[in-house]
Amino acid sequence: MGGLREMAAPFVALGPPGVAVRDRLRGMTAEDEKVLRLVGDHLGMLASRDLKARCAAGLGHDTGQWAERKRALTEESSSRWAGSVTKATHDQWALARRGQLAHIQSLEAGVRTIAHRLSLPVGEKGSKRAPGGYRTRQEWFTKTRRLHLLADRLDAARADRETGRVSVVRGGKRLLNTRHNLDAAQLTEEQWRMRWQAGRRFLQADGESGKRFGNETIRVTPEGEVSLRLPTPLAHLANAPHGRYVLAARVSFPHRGEQWRDRVTANRAVAYRIHEDTVRGRWYLTASWAIPPVQTVPLATVRARGLVGVDTNADHLAAWRLDQHGNPVGVPLRFGYVLTGTADHRDAQVRHALIRLLHWAKRHGLAIAIEDLDFSAEKTREKHGRRKQFRNLISGMPVARLRARLVSMAAELGITIVAVDPAYTSKWGAQHWQKPLTSKTRKATRHDAAAVAIGRRALGHPIRRRTAPPPHDQSDRAGHRTIQAGSGTPGREGTRPRIPGPRTRSVHAGRGANAVDQNAQHRSGHSAEHEFWQQDSLPLSL
Template sequence: MGGLREVAASFVVPGPSGVAIRAGLKGLTGQDEAVLRQVGDLLGSLASRDLRVRCAAGLGHDGEQWARRKRALSGESSSRWAGSITKATHDQWALARRGQLAHIQSLQTGVETIRRRLSQPIGANGCKGAPGGYGSEREWFAKSRRLHVLEDRLVRVRADWEAGRVRVVRGGKKLLNSRHHLEAAGLTEAQWRLRWQAERWFLRADGESGKPYGNETIRITPEGEVSIRLPAALAGLANAPHGRYVLACRVRFRHRGEQWADRVTAGRAVAYRIHYDPDRNRWYLTASWQNPSVTTVPLSAVRAGGLVGMDMNADHLAAWRLDAHGNPVGAPRRFDYQLTGTASHRDAQVRHALIRLLHWSARHGLSLAIEDLDFTAEKTREKHGRRKQFRKLISGLPTARLRARLVSMAAELGITIVAVDPAYTSRWGAQHWQKPLTSKTRKPTRHDAAAVAIGRRALGCAIRRRTAPPPPHRSDAVGHRTAQARPDTPGREGPRPRVPGPRTRSVPPGRGAKAGDQCAHNRSGHTAEHEPWTQDSLPLSP
C-alpha cells in the first residue's frame, strides 16, 4: 500500500457561470447581409491590428497601453466597439498563454518519460504504473533521437514563455493550413476563402447593465427587432436614427426565451455575437449572460439521501443507485452513445445519453457522483509506447465536454454534481463489488462495479466492503449479511435461507423447522413458551 497515492477529497461541483442561447436570423434581405459583411470585415481588420499590438507588448502590457489601444480604435469605430475588441484581444492572448503552458508541461512529461525508459535495460518490465525499458535496440535508438527533438522544442517554447511571446492566428491555425491542402479538406479555393473571411469577421458586443435592453451596440427588443450601432466609417449605411441599422428579420429564442426576455426588459447586461455559417449559408445570433453566484449545497446534505454513481466509458455511461449507507439499490443502468461520425453527431449522442441519465436521477431525487477526470498527461505516446489503440481510446473520451454539458444540464434540473478522485475506482470496484453483486439474473460488469466505487467515495464510505466476522463470532451459523441495513428495513430480522445438508441430531440455530417462527426464539415482544400461560393475581396492597 506504500505505492498508492493519496486520494483527494470529494467536492460539490459549482454550477455554470454563464448561459448562451442561439437563434437563426431568418428573412434577411440582400442589403442586410451586405451591411453585416461590411461591418464584420471592418471590425475584423481592427481586431487583427489590435491583436498584433497586444502580442508585441508581451508581458510589459499595462493599463495605460490598454487605454491607448482603445482610443486608437474608437476613432474608426466607437468606444463600445473598441471596448469589445480590446477585451476579446485580451481573452485570446490569455488563452494562447494557457495553451503555451500546457504545451510546456506536455513536453516536460515526454522528456522525463523518455529519459527514465532510456536509463533502464532493454526489455525491462515496468513497475507501479511506470513503463519499463524499450523493447528493442531499434526502438531505443529511435527514442534517443526523439529525446533530442523534444528537448530542443522545449527550449524554444520556454524561451517564448519567458519573453511573453505567443503565436495566435485569427481564423484558426487548422483552417490556415488547409489552404495548402484543399483536396484533402474537400474545399475549393472560393469555399476556403469564404470560410476564412467568416472566421475573421468581428460582430461581437458586450452587454451593459442599465442601458436599454442590456446592450447599446447590438440591441434586441423583447419583440425580436435587431438593430446595430454602425462604426463611424460606415455611418452612411444607417437606416434608423443615431447611426443605427435595423435588420428586416425578427429574432425568436426558443430555448430560455423567457429568461432572456426578463433580462432585456429589466435592462440587465446581455452580450451578443452575430456569426455566419458558410456550409449552411445562414446567419446566427448568440446571446449570453452571466449567472448570479449561488451558494453551493453542503456535501453533508448531498449525502443524506444517497446518490447515483456514474462511470464514464468509451461507448456508454454506467450508473448505479446507492443508499445513504453506500449499499447498491436496484439494478445497474447503462446509457449508450456512439462517438463516431461528425462532431455535431457525437455532440448529440453525448447530450442524449446525459439527459437520460439526469432524468433517471431526477425521478429518484438523488445527486450524481462523477470522476474528476483529466487525461492531459495520459495521452502522450511516450507513456503508453506503441499502444496506439489505447491512446486513441483515451483521446476519444470527451471528458471536458461531457463534464461541462453535465454540469449545465444538471443545473437546469436542480441536480447536484459531486466530483471524486478517480484513483483506483475501476480496480477496487471490480475487486470488492463485481463478484458479490453477481447473481443468476444479474451479471454486473467491471464498469458497473466502478460506478458503485465512485458512489461510495462520494458518500465518504470506504470502497472496500465490510468484512464478515469469523464464524465463531457470527450471530447466525451460516449466511451472515455483510451488507449494511437500516434499523427500519423490512425483513432484516427474517429467516435466512435454509442450507441443504445431512441431518444430524443436533440442529444448529436457525436451521430447524421453526427457523422462521419468531415466537420460537427468545426475543423481545415474542413469547418463548408454547403452552397456555396466565399471570398470577397480585395483591393490590402489602
Template sequence: MGDLRSVGASFVVPGLSGVTVRDRLKGLTAHDERVLRLVGDHLGSLAARDLKARCAVGPEHDNEAWAARKRELTGLSSSRWAGSLTKATHDQWALARRGQQAHIRQLEAGVDTIRHRLSLPLGEKGSKRASGGYRSRWEWHAKTRRLRVLEDRLERARADWAAGRVRVVRGGKQLLNTRHHLDQAQLTEEVWRGRWEASRRFLQADGESGKRYGNETIRISPDGQVSIKLPAPLTHLANAPHGRYVLTTRVAFAHRGETWRDRVEANRAVAYRIHEDTGRRRWYLTASWSIPPAQTVPLAAVRAGGVIGVDTNADLPHARLRSRGGTPTAAWRLDAHGNPVGAPRRFDYILSGTSEHRDAQVRHALTRLLHWARRYQLAIAVEDLDFTAETTREKHGRRKHFRKLISGMPVARLRARLVSMAAELGIPLVAVDPAYTSKWGAQHWQKPLTNSKRTTTRHDAAAVAIGRRALGHPVRRRTAPPRTHQCDGHGHRTVQARPAAPGREETRPRIPGPRTRSVPPGRGANAGDQNTQHRPGCSAEHGFWQQDSPPLSP
C-alpha cells in the first residue's frame, strides 16, 4: 500500500465581495451612438498610450510616476477620466505580470517532466505519482527536441520576468490572431474591424462615495437618466451644462435594481462600463459595486442538517450526452450521519455554441440545483478543483482525450457562478479536498447503492463521497460482518481499515470483554441468563414449575 496524499480540511466558502448588474441601452439615436464611439475611441487611444508608458517603467513604478502619467492624461481628457485610465492600465499590467509568472511555472513543470522521463529506460512503467519512460526510440528523440524548445521558451520568459517586460494586447490576443484566419472564423474584414475597434474602446469609470449619485464621470440618476462627462477635445458635443452629454435612453436594472437605487440615492460609489456588442448591434451598461462580506456560517452549523454532495467531474456515463459535448453534475442528498437519502439527481448542461449559450446552460443547471437545496434547507458540498497545471501534454502524455476532457471543464466559470448564485439565495457552500473522491466513492458506495431498480454510476458514488467528507465522516463505509460459521471462508470485513490508514479512518475501538459468537462483546456479565432456558443439564429443569414426565404405562 503506497503512501496516500494528505487530505485537506473542509471549509465554508466565503461570500462575495462585489456585485455586477447589466442593462441594455435601448432606443439610442444615431447621434448618441456616434458620440459614444467618438468618446470611446479617444479614451481608448489614451489608454493605449498610457499602457505603453506603464509597461516601459516595469516593476520600478512608484507613486510619482503614477502622478506624472495622470497629469499627462488630464489635459487630454479630464481629471476623473485620467484616474480611471491610469488605474485600468495598471490593473492590466498587473494581470499580465501574474500570467507571465504562471506561464513560467507551467514551463518549469514541463521541462522537469520531460527530463525525468528521458532519464528512464525505454518502456519503463510509471506510477500514479510519476510518469514512466517513453515507449519508443522515435518518441524519445522527439521529446529531446521538444525539451530544447521548452528550455528556450523558459529562458526567454525568465529574462522578461527579470527585466519587467510584459506583452499585452489591448483588444485581446485571440481577436488579433483572428485577423489572419478570417476564412476559418467566417468573418469579413469589415466585421472583424468593427469588433476590434469596439474591444479597444474605453468607456468605464470608477465610482466615488460622497459624490452625486456615486459617480461624477458616468452619472446615472435614480430614474435611469445617463449622462457622460465629455473629454476636453470633445466638449463641443455636449448637450447639457458643464460639458456633459445626456443620452436619450434610460436604464432600469431588472436584477438588484432596488439595491442599486438605494446606493445611488445615498451617493455611494458605483462603477459603470459602457460597451458595444457588434454582433447584435446593441449597447450595454454594466454597474458594479463592492459589498461587505457576509458572515460565514460555522462549519458545525452547516453540518447539522446534512448536505447535498455534488460531483462535477466529466466522466460521462451516457453516450448521448457525450456525443453532444455535455457535462453532468451529479448530486445526492445526505443526512447528518452521512447516509444517502432518496435517489440521486443529475443536472446536466451542454457546453456547445456561443459563450453566452454555454453560460446560460451552466446557470440553468445551477439554478435547479440551488432550488433543490433551498427546498430542504441544506448546504452544498463541492470539490475545490483547480486544473490550471493539469492540462499540459507533458503531464498526461498520450492521453489526448483526458487532456481535452479536463481542459473543457468550466471549473472557474462553474465555481464563480455557484458562489454568486448561492450567496444570493443564502445557501452555504462547503469546499472539500478532491483527493480520491471518485476512486473511493466507486469502491465503497457504487455497488451497495445499486439495486434492481437503480443503477448507481461512478459519478453518483463520488457525490456521496464528497458529501461525507464535507460532513466530517470518512468516505469508507462499514460492511456487515461475515455470515455465521464462515469467518474462515470470508475473512475479515471487506472494508476493514489497515493500521497505516489515516487517523480519522482507523479501526473501531476495542470493546472490553469476550468476543465470541455465543457471548457478544460487553455481555459477559449476562452470560448466566442462558441457564434459565429449558436445556438438558440446566438447573432450571428442577424448578417447582417443571412438569413431571408422563407415565410409561397406564
C-alpha cells in the first residue's frame, strides 16, 4: 500500500462567481455599424499601444505607471474608456504570465521524462509508474537531440519569466498564424482581414454601481435601448446629447432577462461588450455581472439522500445513481456528445449532455459527484511516447469547459456538485464493481463501474465491496461480514493481502491452529483442547 498516493477528501464545489448573457443587436443600420467600427478601431489602437507599454514595464510596473498610462489614454478617449482599456490590458498581461508558467512546467516535465529514459539501457521495459528505456539506438539518439532542444527552450522561457517578458497578440495567436495558411483555413485574404480587424477592436466597458443603469460608458436601459459614450476624437458622430450615440437596435436578453433588468433598474454594476461576428454578419451585446458567493450545502447533508456518480469520458458521461449506503440503484445512464466540428458545435454538444444529466438529477432531487480532473500534466508529448492516440484522447476531453459549464448550470437549477479525487476510480471500479453489476440482461462497462466508484468515494465509503458471507454447511452459517474497513482506515481501498489460516468467521473453540489435526477436533472420544480461541481481525493494510 505504500505505493498509493494520498487522496484528497471530497468537497462541495463552489458556484460560479459571475453571470454572462448575450443577445443579438437586431435592427442595426448601416450608420450604426459604421460608428461601431470607427469607435472599436480607435479604441483598439489605444489598447494595442497600452499593451505595448504594459509589456515594456514588465515586473517593475506599479500603480504610478498605471495612473500615467490611464492619463495618456484619457486625452484621446475618456476617463471611463481609459479605465476599461488599462484594466483589460493588465488582465491580458496576467493571463500571459499564467500561460508562460504552464509552458515552463510542461517543458520541465518533458526534460525530466527524456532524461530518465535516456539513463536506462536501450530496450528496458518500463513499469506502471515509470516509463522504460527507448526501443532502439536510433530513437535514443533522436531523443538526445530533442533533450538539448527542450533544455534550450526551457532556459529561454525561464529567462523571460525572470525579466517579466511575455508574448501577447491582440486578436489571438491562432488567428495571426492563420494568415500564413489561408488555403488550409479556406479563407481569402479579405475574409481573414475582416476577422483580424474585428478581433482587435475594443468595445467593452466595466460597470459602475450607483451610476445610471449601472454603466455610464455603454448604457442599456430596461427597455433595451443601447447607447455609448463616444471618444473625444469621434464626438462629432453623436446623435444624442452629451456626446452619446444611440443605436437603432434593441436587446431583450431572453435568458436571465429578469435578473439583468432588476440590476439595471437598481443602478447596479453591469459590464458590457459589443463584438461583430464576421462569418454571420451579425453584432452581439454581452452583459456580465458578479454574483455573491452562494452558501454551500454541508457535505453531510448532500450525502443524506444519496447522489449520482458521473464518470467523464472522451465521448460520453457515464452516470449511476447511488443510495446513501453506496449501493447502485436502478440502471446506468449514458449522456453522449460528439466533439467534432466547430468550437460552437462542440460547446453545444457539451451543454446538451449536461442539461440532460442535470434534469435527471433534478427529478430525483440528488447531488452530482464528479472527478476533479486536471490533465495539464498528462498531455505532455514525452510522457506517453508513441501512444499518440491516447494523447489525442485525453487532449480532446473537454475537462475545463465541462467543469465550468456543469458548476454554472447546476447552480442555476439548485443542484450541488461534489468533487472527488480521481485516483484509481476506473481501476478499482472495474476490479470491484464491473463483474457484480453485470447480469444476463445488463452488461456493465468499465465506465459504469467507475461512476459507482466515484459516487462511493463522494459518499465517504470505500470503493471495495463487502466480501460475501460463507455458504451453508455443517460447520459454517451465513452471516454478516464485519471486515468492512472504516472511513479512517489507511489504505482501506487497496487489495487485502492473503492471510494463511481459517477463512471463516464462525470457528468454534479449539478449531484454530489445530484445524488440520483430526484428533484435535472437538468430537466425542477425542482429546480436543477445550480452550477459548478467537480469530484475529484480518488486517486491511500492511
